Amino acid sequence: QKEVEQNSGPLSVPEGAIASLNCTYSDRGSQSFFWYRQYSGKSPELIMFIYSNGDKEDGRFTAQLNKASQYVSLLIRDSQPSDSATYLCAGSDQAGTALIFGKGTTLSVSS
Amino acid sequence: DAGVTQSPTHLIKTRGQQVTLRCSPISGHKSVSWYQQVLGQGPQFIFQYYEKEERGRGNFPDRFSARQFPNYSSELNVNALLLGDSALYLCASSQIPGDNQPQHFGDGTRLSIL
Numbered sequence: 001q002k003e004v005e006q007n008s009g010p011l012s013v014p015e016g017a018i019a020s021l022n023c024t025y026s027d028r029g030s031q032s033f034f035w036y037r038q039y040s041g042k043s044p045e046l047i048m049f050i051y052s053n054g055d056k057e058d059g060r061f062t063a064q065l066n067k068a069s070q071y072v073s074l075l076i077r078d079s080q081p082s083d084s085a086t087y088l089c090a091g092s093d094q095a096g097t098a099l100i101f102g103k104g105t106t107l108s109v110s111s
Numbered sequence: 112d113a114g115v116t117q118s119p120t121h122l123i124k125t126r127g128q129q130v131t132l133r134c135s136p137i138s139g140h141k142s143v144s145w146y147q148q149v150l151g152q153g154p155q156f157i158f159q160y161y162e163k164e165e166r167g168r169g170n171f172p173d174r175f176s177a178r179q180f181p182n183y184s185s186e187l188n189v190n191a192l193l194l195g196d197s198a199l200y201l202c203a204s205s206q207i208p209g210d211n212q213p214q215h216f217g218d219g220t221r222l223s224i225l
Binding site: 030031034036044046049090092096097101102 | 153156167219
């Protein structure tokens with residue numbers, strides 16, 4: 001059973017702090033990983049994707065991938081109350097068809 | 112440019128009925144995927160279509176079916192509805208299939224079964 005595991009949280013950080021969201025996956029065949037943000041009652045919105053080992057930065061967001069450890073993370077710098085949402089980690093299946101999602105981590109940023 | 116559009120937004124059905132959900136992908140996107148999301152869980156893959164052909168199917172019963180049209184839009188059909196089918200149904204599109212192709216989601220159809 002291919003799985004993506006996330007700490008469900010909630011993760012609470014003060015405004016301006018760094019939020020660190022983590023994800024592990026079981027399928028070594030997964031090549032690509034995606035982070036989605038989902039506000040309550042809304043659909044998932046793509047934030048970042050990463051294919052290669054290492055870091056990928058986009059504005060306040062940094063995705064990190066370690067395929068040897070089967071570990072993916074998302075760092076949010078200078079967290080804002082508007083970042084409060086559920087963050088979904090997803091890995092591609094080997095066929096490149098399905099995204100396999102974790103249950104999501106709820107982030108709360110207090111002002 | 113318009114994103115992925117889904118209709119209807121909300122739907123209420125009773126057990127045993129049938130439902131059809133519709134999706135139009137982002138312009139230029141040829142691949143459409145369907146996901147089911149129940150409260151408190153991540154989306155679960157149902158189908159992926161590309162060039163009108165099914166490329167992948169998740170672990171859902173045969174009551175679930177889908178198709179893709181020449182204009183790349185798609186329909187998801189669910190027969191003999193059960194209470195457990197109540198969920199947010201999400202459509203996602205990508206330019207082509209592939210593990211390095213980001214999938215972009217529509218706003219979803221919220222289906223409630225009474």
